[in-house]
Amino acid sequence: MIFDEVLATLTDRRREMVEAAYALLENATEPVHRQYLPALGDATSQERLRELLRRTGRTLVSVDGLHFTSGFDDAVRAELTGLGWQPLPLADRAVLVLVLVYSVAIPRSEELISQDSWASPYPATLQDILRDSKVPATEARAALGRLTACGLLRNIRAGEQDGGYVPGPQLNRLTPAAREQLQDQLILAAAPDHPLAAAIRERRRHDPGDTR
Amino acid sequence: MNERDTALWWARIRSGGPQRVATGGPTPDGLRRIVEADAQAVWLIPDRPESAGPAVLAEYGVPGPAMLDSKGTLRVLAACVRCCWPDPATDPWPGAAATLDQVDQVLQRLVPGRNAVSRKALLTGASRRLAAAGWLLLEGADTVRLGPRIASYGNLELSTLRELWRMVPA
Numbered sequence: 001m002i003f004d005e006v007l008a009t010l011t012d013r014r015r016e017m018v019e020a021a022y023a024l025l026e027n028a029t030e031p032v033h034r035q036y037l038p039a040l041g042d043a044t045s046q047e048r049l050r051e052l053l054r055r056t057g058r059t060l061v062s063v064d065g066l067h068f069t070s071g072f073d074d075a076v077r078a079e080l081t082g083l084g085w086q087p088l089p090l091a092d093r094a095v096l097v098l099v100l101v102y103s104v105a106i107p108r109s110e111e112l113i114s115q116d117s118w119a120s121p122y123p124a125t126l127q128d129i130l131r132d133s134k135v136p137a138t139e140a141r142a143a144l145g146r147l148t149a150c151g152l153l154r155n156i157r158a159g160e161q162d163g164g165y166v167p168g169p170q171l172n173r174l175t176p177a178a179r180e181q182l183q184d185q186l187i188l189a190a191a192p193d194h195p196l197a198a199a200i201r202e203r204r205r206h207d208p209g210d211t212r
Numbered sequence: 213m214n215e216r217d218t219a220l221w222w223a224r225i226r227s228g229g230p231q232r233v234a235t236g237g238p239t240p241d242g243l244r245r246i247v248e249a250d251a252q253a254v255w256l257i258p259d260r261p262e263s264a265g266p267a268v269l270a271e272y273g274v275p276g277p278a279m280l281d282s283k284g285t286l287r288v289l290a291a292c293v294r295c296c297w298p299d300p301a302t303d304p305w306p307g308a309a310a311t312l313d314q315v316d317q318v319l320q321r322l323v324p325g326r327n328a329v330s331r332k333a334l335l336t337g338a339s340r341r342l343a344a345a346g347w348l349l350l351e352g353a354d355t356v357r358l359g360p361r362i363a364s365y366g367n368l369e370l371s372t373l374r375e376l377w378r379m380v381p382a
Contacts, residue, residue, distance in 0.1 A: 002242035003260060020271075023269065027276050027277075076223045
C-alpha cells in the first residue's frame with residue numbers, strides 16, 4: 001500500500017501533515033496557498049509528499065511561488081499519450097482548442113497576456129465557438145457544459161459585455177513542460193503557416209523524442 | 213507490478229475515472245478491485261486513507277469542485293441511489309438494478325412542478341452524464357445500476373449518504 005510504505009517512518013504529526021497536503025493539492029479547485037501546506041516547510045515531509053505524488057502518477061506544481069497544486073508527472077503523461085490514452089471525447093477537445101485560441105492565443109499574439117500564462121480575462125464568446133466550430137451546435141453546447149464541470153473551462157457572465165468562456169482552474173495543474181507543449185500545439189493549430197510553427201515542426205523532426 | 217505501471221494506472225483513473233479491467237489480472241499498488249454484482253466485471257478505484265482524501269478540504273476550509281444542481285443531475289443521482297441501494301445498512305456497491313420507471317417515480321417527488329416529458333428529458337440527459345462520469349452504469353435502454361465511483365465513498369461520506377437516503381421519499 002503506497003501511503004503506508006511512503007509514510008511509515010514519519011511521526012503521526014508529520015504523516016498527518018503530508019496526507020493533508022496531498023489531499024489539498026489533489027482536490028482543491030484552485031491552487032493552494034502554502035500557509036495551508038506546512039508539509040512544504042519541512043524537508044523530510046516535503047520529500048515524502050513528492051514521493052507520494054510520484055508513486056501515484058503526479059507531481060508538485062508551483063504556480064507563483066506562493067500557491068501550489070499537483071499535476072500529471074511529465075513521464076507518465078508522455079507514456080500514456082504515447083499509448084493513445086485519451087479520456088476526452090473528440091468534440092470536447094475541439095471546443096477546448098477553440099476557447100484556447102480565442103481566449104489565450106489571440107490575446108497573447110497581441111501581447112495582452114504573458115507568454116507562459118494560461119489564465120485569461122478575455123472570454124471566447126458562445127458565438128465565437130458556434131460560428132467557427134465544425135462541431136454541431138447542440139454537441140458544442142454539451143461539450144462546453146462538460147468542460148466547465150470538470151474545470152477545464154470557466155464560464156464568465158459579464159454584466160454589460162458579452163460573457164463567455166476562459167481557461168478553467170485545471171489549467172493551473174500543467175507542469176512547465178506541459179505548458180510549453182500546449183503552447184506549441186496551439187501555435188500549430190492556430191497558425192500552421194507562421195514561421196514559429198515551422199520552427200516547432202523542424203525541432204520535432206530533429207528530435208522525435210521531443211514531446212515539448 | 214512495478215512502480216511505473218502503478219503510476220500509469222493511477223493516472224488513467226485520475227484522468228478517465230474508475231477503470232474496468234479483466235477479472236484475473238494483478239491489482240496495482242494502492243488501488244482497490246471492486247467486483248460487479250454478476251462478478252463479470254471488475255473495476256479499479258483508488259484506495260487511499262480518508263485523511264488523504266477530499267474530506268480534508270472541508271477541515272481546512274479550502275473549496276473543492278462546486279456541485280451546483282442547476283440542471284437537476286444530482287437529484288437524478290439521488291433518485292438512483294434511493295432505488296439501487298435497497299438496504300442502507302449494507303454497502304451501496306454493487307447494489308441492485310432498478311428500472312428508469314422506478315427512478316422516475318422517486319424523481320417526481322424531487323423535482324416537483326416538472327411534467328412527465330420534461331422529467332423524461334432530465335432523466336435521459338442526467339443518467340447519460342452520470343454514467344459517463346462513472347456514477348451510474350446503464351444497462352440496456354431502461355435499467356440502471358450504481359457506478360463504481362459510489363464504491364469510493366469513505367465511512368464519513370457514507371454516513372452522510374445514509375442520512376440523505378432516508379430523506380429521499382420513495
